[in-house]
Amino acid sequence: MTVAEKKAGFEQSMARLEEIVKLLERGDAPLEDAMKLFEEGTKLAEACDALLNEAEKKVVALSKGPDGAPVERDFDDGE
Amino acid sequence: MSDRIYTVGELTREIKDLLDGQPALQQVYVRGELSNYKVYPSGHHYFTLKDEEATLKAVMFRREASRLHFRPESGMKAIALGRITVYPRDGAYQLYVSELVPDGVGDLQLAYEQLKEKLRAEGLFDSAHKKPLPAYPERIAIVTSSAGAAVRDIIRVASKRWPLAKLILLPVRVQGAEAPAEIVSAIRYANRWSVADLIITGRGGGSIEDLWAFNDERVARAIYESELPVISAVGHEPDVTIADFVADLRAATPSNAAELAVPDWEEQRELLLSWRARMASALRTRLETSRHRLTKLRERRVLTEPGAYFADRRIALDHLGALLLSACQARLAKDRAALGARASALDAMSPLKVLARGYAIAEKEDGTILRRAAGAVPGERLKLSLADGRVNVRVEGE
Numbered sequence: 001m002t003v004a005e006k007k008a009g010f011e012q013s014m015a016r017l018e019e020i021v022k023l024l025e026r027g028d029a030p031l032e033d034a035m036k037l038f039e040e041g042t043k044l045a046e047a048c049d050a051l052l053n054e055a056e057k058k059v060v061a062l063s064k065g066p067d068g069a070p071v072e073r074d075f076d077d078g079e
Numbered sequence: 080m081s082d083r084i085y086t087v088g089e090l091t092r093e094i095k096d097l098l099d100g101q102p103a104l105q106q107v108y109v110r111g112e113l114s115n116y117k118v119y120p121s122g123h124h125y126f127t128l129k130d131e132e133a134t135l136k137a138v139m140f141r142r143e144a145s146r147l148h149f150r151p152e153s154g155m156k157a158i159a160l161g162r163i164t165v166y167p168r169d170g171a172y173q174l175y176v177s178e179l180v181p182d183g184v185g186d187l188q189l190a191y192e193q194l195k196e197k198l199r200a201e202g203l204f205d206s207a208h209k210k211p212l213p214a215y216p217e218r219i220a221i222v223t224s225s226a227g228a229a230v231r232d233i234i235r236v237a238s239k240r241w242p243l244a245k246l247i248l249l250p251v252r253v254q255g256a257e258a259p260a261e262i263v264s265a266i267r268y269a270n271r272w273s274v275a276d277l278i279i280t281g282r283g284g285g286s287i288e289d290l291w292a293f294n295d296e297r298v299a300r301a302i303y304e305s306e307l308p309v310i311s312a313v314g315h316e317p318d319v320t321i322a323d324f325v326a327d328l329r330a331a332t333p334s335n336a337a338e339l340a341v342p343d344w345e346e347q348r349e350l351l352l353s354w355r356a357r358m359a360s361a362l363r364t365r366l367e368t369s370r371h372r373l374t375k376l377r378e379r380r381v382l383t384e385p386g387a388y389f390a391d392r393r394i395a396l397d398h399l400g401a402l403l404l405s406a407c408q409a410r411l412a413k414d415r416a417a418l419g420a421r422a423s424a425l426d427a428m429s430p431l432k433v434l435a436r437g438y439a440i441a442e443k444e445d446g447t448i449l450r451r452a453a454g455a456v457p458g459e460r461l462k463l464s465l466a467d468g469r470v471n472v473r474v475e476g477e
């Protein structure tokens with residue numbers, strides 16, 4: 001999984017996690033399903049946690065390249 | 080002509096009384112250019128209003144000056160409201176200013192209100208058009224000056240709150256005649272190349288003229304047309320520009336825009352922790368429910384007294400067996416009766432019964448049955464079947 005893919009998954013992961021919490025709290029799933037949900041939720045939570053810890057400040061300035069496409073360069077905001 | 084000789088003070092007082100007695104001069108608007116503008120340590124402002132023909136000395140005391148909405152500077156055109164009086168020590172009349180507004184702002188204000196009304200009527204401010212903001216933006220385009228405090232505030236707050244987002248600056252001028260076109264083109268560029276999932280555009284505080292680019296119709300329309308959601312962040316809290324009305328979300332300041340744009344890292348982490356705790360406790364509860372059900376099941380008769388369970392089933396089986404037997408017997412009796420009825424019907428149709436009553440069957444030599452007298456040929460031999468046997472006969476005539 002690339003960083004971009006992982007990040008794209010953060011929102012979905014959080015949404016699924018919230019759903020799992022609600023499903024588990026409803027308590028009407030068969031035990032086997034509940035165990036599976038718990039396992040899935042724990043994995044998602046760990047993945048999200050890992051993403052949060054990967055965070056790294058990144059600031060760029062954009063300019064128009066010769067073909068019109070954006071060109072990035074690091075932007076120093078003086079901090 | 081009077082030959083009274085005045086002292087300077089007397090004459091000055093006379094002039095002062097004369098001027099002070101003119102109601103028209105006690106509340107007068109004067110338009111002119113500010114010059115020699117000075118703010119004294121006392122907080123009072125001293126300056127001159129001038130035009131091509133004349134100059135007028137003016138003073139604005141600290142109390143009035145504290146209510147200024149802009150920072151007056153020499154060279155600026157302004158309209159002052161005040162009263163004319165004489166300052167005897169200098170022997171000069173001057174304007175005691177109670178209000179000072181930049182000249183032309185009246186026109187700007189009018190243009191602002193007119194544009195606001197026009198765009199509102201067109202539906203550019205409709206809440207139905209406002210786009211939702213991404214919950215976790217990964218890339219944020221910042222359309223502002225690369226030099227101002229605004230960009231630093233946005234970067235500082237956004238990267239502290241949510242360092243997962245990449246911040247992409249599209250540098251533009253945010254004041255001056257070129258600013259609107261640059262802002263418009265940056266917003267469109269960000270959309271065309273999908274450089275981000277959210278745009279913040281704005282600038283730091285300033286005078287109404289400084290903020291004017293964000294009251295430009297072209298900028299308003301570019302924000303309206305943007306596919307990417309736009310947060311406006313212009314000036315300070317009380318400054319509301321046209322861009323603020325048309326943006327998907329209005330931030331009071333650039334820092335506030337960053338707060339609105341991204342979630343808080345700490346909060347998300349705590350949320351994750353609380354979800355994990357809730358999952359664990361829900362699963363624990365679920366396990367206890369299952370354990371409880373198991374206990375309940377164990378207490379049932381089938382498990383506690385399996386013998387009784389089988390006894391019950393055995394009785395049911397016996398009962399069913401008896402039912403099956405009687406059903407079979409009934410069916411057999413019915414079939415037997417049907418068979419008897421058919422056998423006697425068959426018996427009634429038997430040819431032997433007909434022969435027994437004295438009839439005979441005549442058979443030709445070729446084995447066919449003679450059914451009509453016309454079919455018999457004289458001299459022909461026939462075989463007659465009777466109830467107890469056969470006889471051979473010869474046809475003699477008709």
